[in-house]
Amino acid sequence: MHLLAYAAISGFMMCAAFPAVASAQPQSDLAGITSNKDFHNGAELQPADVQFYLRIMRAAVARYQHPTAQDVADIAETKRLRQLLTSAQAKIAADSQTGKSYQVIQADAFVPTSAQTVVMNRGTDLLSGNAAEILASNEGMPGYQWDTLRQTVETAAGLHDGDRFGSGEGPTILTPEQRERAARIIKVRADNRQLVAKDAAEIKRLNEQTAQLTAASCQAP
Numbered sequence: 001m002h003l004l005a006y007a008a009i010s011g012f013m014m015c016a017a018f019p020a021v022a023s024a025q026p027q028s029d030l031a032g033i034t035s036n037k038d039f040h041n042g043a044e045l046q047p048a049d050v051q052f053y054l055r056i057m058r059a060a061v062a063r064y065q066h067p068t069a070q071d072v073a074d075i076a077e078t079k080r081l082r083q084l085l086t087s088a089q090a091k092i093a094a095d096s097q098t099g100k101s102y103q104v105i106q107a108d109a110f111v112p113t114s115a116q117t118v119v120m121n122r123g124t125d126l127l128s129g130n131a132a133e134i135l136a137s138n139e140g141m142p143g144y145q146w147d148t149l150r151q152t153v154e155t156a157a158g159l160h161d162g163d164r165f166g167s168g169e170g171p172t173i174l175t176p177e178q179r180e181r182a183a184r185i186i187k188v189r190a191d192n193r194q195l196v197a198k199d200a201a202e203i204k205r206l207n208e209q210t211a212q213l214t215a216a217s218c219q220a221p
Contacts, residue, residue: 030141036148042184045152045192050199053153056139056146057206060132064213071126075217077116078123084110129214156192157203 029035034049063071088110095105112120125134136146154160174182196203 026140026142029145036145039148039152042188044188045195049149050153050196053149056132056136059135061206061209063131074119074123075126078120081112081116081120127218129210153196156196157200159207
């Protein structure tokens with residue numbers, strides 16, 4: 001059990017691979033922005049959606065460029081706790097190889113407290129490039145809605161491959177209903193591309209800046 005518990009938390013040691021865990025997530029979609037359900041039902045992007053995305057992403061880049069004192073403290077503490085986890089994992093591996101008792105292995109294990117876990121979640125969010133999700137959450141948008149909005153906007157801007165329809169492996173026989181749905185998807189994607197066209201360059205730049213600043217935060221001591 002102790003090894004399983006340790007394996008469950010050892011993911012914190014990877015600088016940018018641990019999933020975002022924003023605290024106090026809103027429980028319902030933010031009003032005034034296309035809902036997660038409507039997007040999945042084929043709704044088009046609206047100007048308010050794009051402006052919200054741009055505002056959050058600009059704020060996220062600014063947050064990385066000028067982190068708050070709390071951000072700096074959380075990132076530093078997250079890195080310190082990861083080092084403790086790394087050391088503990090090495091000790092546990094050595095203990096297991098040399099046949100040490102359960103009590104010795106337990107003594108060498110390090111499990112963060114609840115308070116430390118909260119800090120590590122937030123620090124890992126920042127190190128993983130998820131400052132935008134934190135900021136969107138602060139405005140009342142749950143993570144699932146932000147993820148869908150971000151994916152939709154960035155796909156329309158050409159950042160992802162999801163703007164293609166079909167596999168390209170040859171002709172496919174579609175039912176009338178499938179043809180109608182395919183035509184609707186193609187139209188929605190075309191309209192989305194048209195809507196974000198004037199902002200596409202900035203959307204790409206914001207993503208590049210986020211990646212660069214996240215990497216710098218990760219590599220800093």
